[in-house]
Amino acid sequence: MTKQQRLVLFIAILASFVAFLDGSVVGVALPSISEQLGGGLLTQQWVNDAYLITLGTLILTAGSLSDIFGRKTILSIGLYGFLVASILCAIAPTDLFLIISRGLQGIAGALLVPSSLALIISTFSGQAQSKAIGTWTAWTGIAFVIGPLVGGLLVDFASWRWVFAINVIPIAIALWFVRSLAVSADKPQHKNVDVLGIILGIVALGGIVYALIEQGNYGWHSPQIYGTFALGVIAMSAFLFHEHRTPYPMLPLRLFKVQNFSVGNLATFFIYAALSLQGFLLVIFLQQTADFSALAAGLASVPITIILFILSPRFGALSGKYGPRWFMALGPIVSGLGVLLLLGVNLPVQYWTQLLPGILLFGLGLSATVAPLTSAILGSIQPSQAGIGSAINNAVARIAGLLAIAAIGIFIGHSVSLQGFHQGLLLCAGLLIAGGIIAAIGIENRSVKAPVNPN
DSSP states (O other): OOHHHHHHHHHHHHHHHHHHHHHHTTGGGHHHHHHHHOOHHHHHHHHHHHHHHHHHHHHHHHHHHHHHHOHHHHHHHHHHHHHHHHHHHHTOOSHHHHHHHHHHHHHHHHHHHHHHHHHHHHHOOHHHHHHHHHHHHHHHHHHHHHHHHHHHHHHHHTOTTHHHHTTHHHHHHHHHHHTTOOOOOOOOSOOOOOHHHHHHHHHHHHHHHHHHHHHHHHOTTSHHHHHHHHHHHHHHHHHHHHHHHOSSOSSOGGGGGSHHHHHHHHHHHHHHHHHHHHHHHHHHHHHHTSOOOHHHHHHTTHHHHHHHHHHHHHHHHHHHHHOSHHHHHHHHHHHHHHHHHGGGOOSSOOIIIIIHHHHHHHHHHHHHHHHHHHHHHHTTSOGGGHHHHHHHHHHHHHHHHHHHHHHHHHHHTTSOOHHHHHHHHHHHHHHHHHHHHHHHHHOOSSOOOSOOOOO
């Protein structure tokens, strides 16, 4: 690995680490946030989902901008934006101010993930690329899983506000090293931004998510709920129609003609919906029902972090050698079995006998899944499309988590009781196993490198 490759990998990991960390670190802080700012489960859902709405909606735009104006430029803008938004979250005086600031944080986060992963795709090739993606995936996966631990430490020993303020340190380090990054902007074929697509995407996602979250308060019979849901569905239909016809789409639908790309993203939807839901349910259940401290709730998932750190790069390398299909198939199923083991949890919760076995099995399956999944999807398209390709995959993952958390009230009610926790786990296990079956049926072990017209 050359000096420039090491620098690219370090910056890509650090930038994405912050974005992924803030997608999960807030979970363990939600009880403290709602206790201080009010709002109960509704505030908890919106603080979580405001970030995911803007991240999921705008990440496609960010991927296109990354390919048009250059990965280094978009990455730098995202880092500065994330810094400002994190400070606003840390000083939020009300729940509404925090929710709006989380939305701004999601906008900046959308600029970080596709540009950082696109840097890796354009810098590495062959098995080295698969291994680099595995390393990137390990660290971003760790960020996603270690979030509850970091949040627990900060909530118990300082304040939930430090969950956001702590972002200043890694962002400052990333900005320092970005200056040394010798990456010039790719020569664009066009500089057209799909403004209508952005607007339709925001209305579609916002309408659907608002209805899913607020239906518990107003009921599906309320015009406020079925009206916004219908508006979201109509906007989504208009979005897909527009993307099919516009010469410069935010979402190039022709990429989905590539089998590994389309099947991989479908599997991503199921797998990451389960991953987000499992993390959301576990930290809230352990604190609000099982009487764990914020730190103890965060520590519960540490074994997953350790397993990801050790095994993800190895599974990424093995996927590059043998192909991703069976890693993607068996990994989610193993994770699903781990989630089913958590059904043995009862009150009072015994960590070592009730939680740990399922958590270990879940982590093993996850480590076998994430790097091969990313490699299969991005290895099937041209390197010049890496920005939009990684943006689509990350958008699918974030939107899946967003919709799963928004809809969880339909399955478990207004609180994460023991019964609700078990019902949520059954849903998580079903999603994971479905993702594995989809991969087993549809993923091919050969990379599809034929050029794909993104328009």
